[in-house]
Amino acid sequence: MRFAQVALPIPRRTLFTYEIPDAMTVEAGSLVLVPVGKREQAGIVWEIRETPAWNQGPIARIIAPFADMPMLGGDLLHLLDWIARYYLCPIGSVTAAALPGELSFQRKRRALWLGSPEELAALPESLHPLALRLAQTKAKGLGEETLGREFGLKEVNTRLRNLEKRGLIRIDTSWNARLPTTGQPITSSTPFVPQSRPELTDEQHHAVDRLTQALEQHAFAPFLLEGITGSGKTEVYLRAIEACLQRGRQALVLVPEIALTSQMIERLSARFPDSLAVLHSGLSRSQRPREWWRARLGEARVVIGARSALFAPFMDLGLVIVDEEHDPSYKQDGTVPYQARDMAAVRAQKNQAILLLGSATPSMESLANAQRGRYTHLRLTRRVGGGVLPSIEAVHLGDPAIRAVLGRDGLLSPPLCAAMTQTLQAGRQVLLFLNRRGFAPSLLCHRCGQAIQCPHCSVTLTLHKNRSRLLCHYCDFTREPMDVCPSCGQLSLFHFGPGTQRLEEECRTHFPQARIARLDRDTVSSGRHTLEETLTAFTRHNLDILVGTQMIAKGHHFPGLSLVGVVQAETSLCQPDFRASERTFQLLTQVTGRAGREDQQGRAIIQTFDPHHYAVAAALGVVGDFTLREMAFRHQAGYPPSQRLALLRFSAAVQPEGEIYCQTVQSRLAENPDAIFLGPAPAPLFKLRNRYRWQLLIKERPGGRLHRALPGVLALAQSLASSRIRLELDVDPYTFL
Numbered sequence: 004m005r006f007a008q009v010a011l012p013i014p015r016r017t018l019f020t021y022e023i024p025d026a027m028t029v030e031a032g033s034l035v036l037v038p039v040g041k042r043e044q045a046g047i048v049w050e051i052r053e054t055p056a057w058n059q060g061p062i063a064r065i066i067a068p069f070a071d072m073p074m075l076g077g078d079l080l081h082l083l084d085w086i087a088r089y090y091l092c093p094i095g096s097v098t099a100a101a102l103p104g105e106l107s108f109q110r111k112r113r114a115l116w117l118g119s120p121e122e123l124a125a126l127p128e129s130l131h132p133l134a135l136r137l138a139q140t141k142a143k144g145l146g147e148e149t150l151g152r153e154f155g156l157k158e159v160n161t162r163l164r165n166l167e168k169r170g171l172i173r174i175d176t177s178w179n180a181r182l183p184t185t186g187q188p189i190t191s192s193t194p195f196v197p198q199s200r201p202e203l204t205d206e207q208h209h210a211v212d213r214l215t216q217a218l219e220q221h222a223f224a225p226f227l228l229e230g231i232t233g234s235g236k237t238e239v240y241l242r243a244i245e246a247c248l249q250r251g252r253q254a255l256v257l258v259p260e261i262a263l264t265s266q267m268i269e270r271l272s273a274r275f276p277d278s279l280a281v282l283h284s285g286l287s288r289s290q291r292p293r294e295w296w297r298a299r300l301g302e303a304r305v306v307i308g309a310r311s312a313l314f315a316p317f318m319d320l321g322l323v324i325v326d327e328e329h330d331p332s333y334k335q336d337g338t339v340p341y342q343a344r345d346m347a348a349v350r351a352q353k354n355q356a357i358l359l360l361g362s363a364t365p366s367m368e369s370l371a372n373a374q375r376g377r378y379t380h381l382r383l384t385r386r387v388g389g390g391v392l393p394s395i396e397a398v399h400l401g402d403p404a405i406r407a408v409l410g411r412d413g414l415l416s417p418p419l420c421a422a423m424t425q426t427l428q429a430g431r432q433v434l435l436f437l438n439r440r441g442f443a444p445s446l447l448c449h450r451c452g453q454a455i456q457c458p459h460c461s462v463t464l465t466l467h468k469n470r471s472r473l474l475c476h477y478c479d480f481t482r483e484p485m486d487v488c489p490s491c492g493q494l495s496l497f498h499f500g501p502g503t504q505r506l507e508e509e510c511r512t513h514f515p516q517a518r519i520a521r522l523d524r525d526t527v528s529s530g531r532h533t534l535e536e537t538l539t540a541f542t543r544h545n546l547d548i549l550v551g552t553q554m555i556a557k558g559h560h561f562p563g564l565s566l567v568g569v570v571q572a573e574t575s576l577c578q579p580d581f582r583a584s585e586r587t588f589q590l591l592t593q594v595t596g597r598a599g600r601e602d603q604q605g606r607a608i609i610q611t612f613d614p615h616h617y618a619v620a621a622a623l624g625v626v627g628d629f630t631l632r633e634m635a636f637r638h639q640a641g642y643p644p645s646q647r648l649a650l651l652r653f654s655a656a657v658q659p660e661g662e663i664y665c666q667t668v669q670s671r672l673a674e675n676p677d678a679i680f681l682g683p684a685p686a687p688l689f690k691l692r693n694r695y696r697w698q699l700l701i702k703e704r705p706g707g708r709l710h711r712a713l714p715g716v717l718a719l720a721q722s723l724a725s726s727r728i729r730l731e732l733d734v735d736p737y738t739f740l
């Protein structure tokens with residue numbers, strides 16, 4: 004007898020043992036259907052054993068395997084295992100994160116008629132169509148549609164069982180995986196024919212040479228490609244992919260958000276027609292598994308997708324590219340808080356593949372790895388075709404003359420307005436960036452100073468004018484705006500703090516002739532095509548002014564754009580987050596870099612209350628080396644990449660209970676050679692969705708190892724928590740709210 008250790012997509016830390024029926028072939032990595040209580044569930048075979056694990060009750064058998072071939076190769080099992088250990092989360096939750104949600108089995112039932120034709124004719128007429136159609140019908144589909152109104156599923160089952168008892172029919176049940184296993188594996192001998200492509204610049208040439216040499220070695224090699232906007236990083240990716248495909252291997256391209264990646268997808272599919280698989284959330288239930296198998300069988304040679312594409316299966320993965328590697332959306336929130344960029348390195352390592360991280364503004368983590376010599380640092384310092392970087396100026400919003408013009412809620416300063424007028428008159432385009440959506444963030448009382456808050460979360464409600472609603476950006480609570488301040492009862496509420504919607508309105512007032520559009524989460528979620536349509540319209544110069552949040556800051560290439568305005572540099576700076584300066588510098592550099600990418604020099608204007616802040620000044624080009632300064636700060640304060648961090652979050656529905664728990668945890672935390680504990684303290688966002696929240700910051704000691712301390716801390720916290728306390732451990736956290 005053989006047994007399989009199976010990981011099930013449920014939040015459990017253990018594997019489950021099942022017996023493998025004699026005739027069944029399953030291997031580690033196979034997807035199987037197994038009984039779980041009264042239900043059936045898909046799971047992953049982790050390992051095969053000759054004996055069952057100890058202390059196991061009666062052992063159930065695997066019902067059916069998914070396909071002849073293991074869906075997940077050894078490298079993926081290794082990755083999932085790594086994630087479970089590194090982030091200290093249940094292997095079951097990791098499995099759930101990795102499996103495509105659409106994965107399911109269908110039960111097919113077939114009834115064989117055993118009786119005579121006379122007996123068939125004697126059946127109640129209502130059972131005729133049923134008996135005939137059963138041959139192809141799935142159990143789940145045996146609903147009203149098939150059977151007519153007078154039959155429920157239960158009654159049909161009863162009648163069928165009666166027929167079975169009378170020996171008239173035999174019912175066979177079989178299971179069918181939803182995933183098609185068609186498709187011929189492409190062997191590595193299938194030649195890859197490169198398409199026509201541009202002559203590389205010297206810098207690109209050098210980078211591609213290094214990457215190709217590394218591919219030749221067939222060993223893990225990590226690279227950081229730092230290239231200013233418009234320096235041709237994507238072309239380097241394309242060449243590296245070519246070189247990888249020529250060696251018969253496959254490539255994975257991770258992007259921060261697939262919806263903002265249409266240009267990259269176009270370029271990839273133009274260069275690698277027929278061999279591209281795009282994994283995005285819009286795929287249907289049948290499409291996603293199909294794309295998975297195409298990758299697994301080697302039919303898709305290049306896979307592109309956001310974060311979760313990290314878990315796509317491959318035949319032979321030779322290259323992993325992480326585009327815009329600094330982007331915070333690579334970090335997943337929730338029960339499996341993995342950082343896809345870091346895990347891409349784990350996956351590449353196991354596959355003896357090349358890791359290529361690309362960005363105009365690399366993360367401090369990756370820069371530190373490059374400085375320590377762990378990553379090969381490749382640089383592209385010049386724009387392709389001799390294009391120059393935009394000239395960047397600051398407008399000091401605190402300047403009394405400017406304040407006098409702007410008044411209480413004006414957004415466009417005279418210098419920015421003048422530049423916009425000039426640009427529009429020259430027939431060029433303008434991009435305005437404000438990292439805050441809505442009309443004004445809040446309704447504020449000028450008498451008592453209170454802002455209108457969400458009753459469930461400790462944040463102010465945001466005013467959205469189109470919907471004439473106040474909206475909580477955390478829990479989606481909405482209500483009508485009021486006229487009277489709930490705290491002091493006066494008619495004294497006014498709109499405070501601008502959002503993109505207000506900005507759009509101000510643009511329309513100033514430039515009534517211009518064609519204006521806005522891109523943020525509000526406009527995008529209101530219709531699926533708006534995002535692409537708007538980006539395309541702006542690319543084709545069917546719009547003059549585009550207003551938006553960070554959505555417009557990402558890798559897009561707009562040929563007619565010559566002026567970028569940053570409306571308020573501070574929006575990302577005033578965050579309780581040690582990465583606030585890094586984020587600000589990155590956003591400012593990325594968004595100003597959109598200007599003037601081809602023949603014309605672009606111009607950027609940054610409006611700010613603090614032009615001397617080093618993140619702003621560095622984006623303005625006033626002070627050199629942002630990295631040096633930021634690294635010094637991280638080192639001094641003991642933050643990543645100098646020391647690792649983890650954040651233990653917990654919440655309680657009742658405030659005193661949470662406080663008591665806090666005190667207990669605090670008193671039990673012992674001196675630790677590996678970690679320093681800060682807190683527990685109330686989270687900045689203290690109340691969220693009616694729960695009170697605290698956090699404990701766990702900081703690696705210099706010379707210590709965070710991961711030696713974490714299991715003990717988590718175990719302690721868990722042992723002290725009642726079932727009403729919710730705990731969440733976030734290793735390498737990116738949000739501190």
Ligand code: ADP
Pocket residue numbers: 201202203204207230231232233234235236237238239387388560
């Ligand atoms: P990045 O990703 O660094 O912002 P891209 O790869 O998008 O830059 O390149 C910017 C533009 O230059 C694109 O239109 C691209 O097609 C073009 N380009 C890139 N490399 C070359 C080259 N070697 N010769 C001519 N054009 C190039």
Ligand code: ZN
Pocket residue numbers: 457458459460475476477478479480692
């Ligand atoms: Zn709320």
